[in-house]
Amino acid sequence: MAKSVDIEKEITELRNEIRYHEHRYYVLDDPEISDPAFDKLMRRLQDLESRHPDLITPDSPTQRVGGQPAEQFAKVRHSAPMLSLDNTYSVDELRDFDRRVRELSGRSEVPYVAELKLDGLSMALTYENGVFTRGLTRGDGTTGEDVTANVKTIRSVPLRIDSKNLAGVGLPAKFEVRGEVILGHKAFQAANAQREAAGEPLFANPRNAAAGAIRQLDPKLVAERKLDIFVYYLLVNGRPPLDKHWQILEALGELGFKVNPYRVLAKNFEDLLSYIQKMESQRDRLEYEIDGVVVKVNEIALWDELGKTAKSPRWAIAYKYPAHQETTVVNDIRPQVGRTGTLTPVADLEPVSLGGVTVSHATLHNMDEIERLGVKIGDTVLIQRAGEVIPQVLKVTRHAPDGREFRMPKHCPVCGGDVIRVEGEVAYRCVNAACPAQLKESLLHFAARHAMNINGLGEALVDQLVDKKMVHDVADLYALAGEQLANLERMGEKSAQNVLDEIEKSKKAELARVVFALGIRFVGERTAQLLTRHFGSIDKLAQATPEELYEVEEIGPKVAQSIVEFFRETRNRDVMEKLRRAGLKFEQKTHRADGRLSGKQFVLTGTLPTYSRDEAARLIEEAGGRVTASVSKKTDYVVAGAEPGSKLAKARSLGIETIDEAGLNKLIGK
Numbered sequence: 001m002a003k004s005v006d007i008e009k010e011i012t013e014l015r016n017e018i019r020y021h022e023h024r025y026y027v028l029d030d031p032e033i034s035d036p037a038f039d040k041l042m043r044r045l046q047d048l049e050s051r052h053p054d055l056i057t058p059d060s061p062t063q064r065v066g067g068q069p070a071e072q073f074a075k076v077r078h079s080a081p082m083l084s085l086d087n088t089y090s091v092d093e094l095r096d097f098d099r100r101v102r103e104l105s106g107r108s109e110v111p112y113v114a115e116l117k118l119d120g121l122s123m124a125l126t127y128e129n130g131v132f133t134r135g136l137t138r139g140d141g142t143t144g145e146d147v148t149a150n151v152k153t154i155r156s157v158p159l160r161i162d163s164k165n166l167a168g169v170g171l172p173a174k175f176e177v178r179g180e181v182i183l184g185h186k187a188f189q190a191a192n193a194q195r196e197a198a199g200e201p202l203f204a205n206p207r208n209a210a211a212g213a214i215r216q217l218d219p220k221l222v223a224e225r226k227l228d229i230f231v232y233y234l235l236v237n238g239r240p241p242l243d244k245h246w247q248i249l250e251a252l253g254e255l256g257f258k259v260n261p262y263r264v265l266a267k268n269f270e271d272l273l274s275y276i277q278k279m280e281s282q283r284d285r286l287e288y289e290i291d292g293v294v295v296k297v298n299e300i301a302l303w304d305e306l307g308k309t310a311k312s313p314r315w316a317i318a319y320k321y322p323a324h325q326e327t328t329v330v331n332d333i334r335p336q337v338g339r340t341g342t343l344t345p346v347a348d349l350e351p352v353s354l355g356g357v358t359v360s361h362a363t364l365h366n367m368d369e370i371e372r373l374g375v376k377i378g379d380t381v382l383i384q385r386a387g388e389v390i391p392q393v394l395k396v397t398r399h400a401p402d403g404r405e406f407r408m409p410k411h412c413p414v415c416g417g418d419v420i421r422v423e424g425e426v427a428y429r430c431v432n433a434a435c436p437a438q439l440k441e442s443l444l445h446f447a448a449r450h451a452m453n454i455n456g457l458g459e460a461l462v463d464q465l466v467d468k469k470m471v472h473d474v475a476d477l478y479a480l481a482g483e484q485l486a487n488l489e490r491m492g493e494k495s496a497q498n499v500l501d502e503i504e505k506s507k508k509a510e511l512a513r514v515v516f517a518l519g520i521r522f523v524g525e526r527t528a529q530l531l532t533r534h535f536g537s538i539d540k541l542a543q544a545t546p547e548e549l550y551e552v553e554e555i556g557p558k559v560a561q562s563i564v565e566f567f568r569e570t571r572n573r574d575v576m577e578k579l580r581r582a583g584l585k586f587e588q589k590t591h592r593a594d595g596r597l598s599g600k601q602f603v604l605t606g607t608l609p610t611y612s613r614d615e616a617a618r619l620i621e622e623a624g625g626r627v628t629a630s631v632s633k634k635t636d637y638v639v640a641g642a643e644p645g646s647k648l649a650k651a652r653s654l655g656i657e658t659i660d661e662a663g664l665n666k667l668i669g670k
């Protein structure tokens, strides 16, 4: 046992190291180490803290997601009102603002800072002793809601500020930072995809999704949303502590906060205009939504002179870009087959210009969304475009008297395969694994690095293979001949041979890779590993009933159902046979029949003092035992750690032996 001083030292060092890498990754967007290397540091810290809970501090990087769901949020008064901004919609209005500022201040020219107007929700962050202690929503501007636990889950919010950095900008240890909590386009799409799968109504825009997330009562759910923050305001004792707003933004960056890089110090009005124009043209390429530009007087002494109106300061103003919204007519609605076979209803629109881009399609997501919108073919709709994503239909503005209803077809429009709706899901899917629309994506997935890792089988080659009907399923890859490939565009004999070598090499891939490569819906890399560990062969997996699949740790009914569906499909079974004949690995020894735990079933619950769940499962399996998800009469041992769940109670009620980590070590002879 190491001395406790050593452990304290290691914990402190680990925390600093993790903070440094969090800053590189989440604030600077410039990581220095790989994700697994980062996870390893985090696990080490978690491990030390779980063995020494007295050393856990609220600003530890492990404490971002924690605690119990809140009952409700406390109302707290702001240290200084959170003002809003007046809006302008034209250059003339902006010119009026500049004139008023110059007149009131008596200056002939006033320098401004221009920033992006981020479309999120404003948040006030309090730091005491350099540690993040409170996050408040804007509320009515005077009083906000305490959402501290939720704000902690935002990885770009530093939980503690280095005292060296505080000294560097001459800041006391108690201060307040304000900024905008946002949800990037990617995270927004992921949030909506999740809601779609759960059959819940979709968020209209990232701001609503971010606001919804921040008001979640359970921080664990907030953490899943991947919120982000950009800060733009600093207060010490209710006042900005520096002379210039530009300096404030720079200081915030030095303190470790995320400050938006698109900002300018404009010497005069002309500079402002060119920034506004430049950002409007780049607007669609940003990873998050903006709705304009905020213009602020740089000199803070002028802020006091200019003062404020009832709700907004006279030293700042928002210049709003036109919303990328327009009304148009739905000419048709048709299903589009995506890569997993999902049929997405897409609206064919009367073309309209939206922020300089002609739009002729919009996604309707799924049948529930069509029903919610009440949209029919012929209706006039309001559409919106954000970033580079496909436009959305926001609402019907006029129903056509003879509007035609859209119905999902019973057969795939591309291959004629059966279209089914999985129970409990909103999506309709074509179940045919050989559907050409899906085939290209399946091939790319099959060849991907974490799947069969076939180098050189990229989009250009896949397109040709499918279009020229050289492959009809993933197994056909193993029947390709050199001269066939060499005749393709951008291929020579040499590169053809390289691809063939790669394909040959892939036959040796581990079983878990094969399972992942099949592209079974909901079966990602990790699930594939768990399935492989449990079943040990594709045949056993293919024959498993939903109940047997459900027994595997981390596998829920949705995944189980999807696996059963996959292997029920004749075409998929045919592909399996071809892959088997090609010589792919279909089996892997999992349980050692001669191990000391062979034939024994285990269930894990709670946190073990030293082993992670995966480590414990691996040790059991190496000794020939099996780990299942739930306690049943077949269970031999329940291994219980700290904060065990209901599994322990069930084990006791069934009279099943429960052991702790030491007991497990004894069983495996460690």
Ligand code: IVH
Pocket: 083, 084, 085, 115, 116, 117, 118, 119, 120, 121, 122, 138, 180, 232, 294, 313, 316, 318
């Ligand atoms: S400054 C008194 N800067 O816009 C200064 N606000 O319409 C008030 N916003 O409530 C805020 N980006 O939530 C400022 N770069 C930015 C901003 C920004 C977005 C939001 C903020 C504010 C609202 C006012």
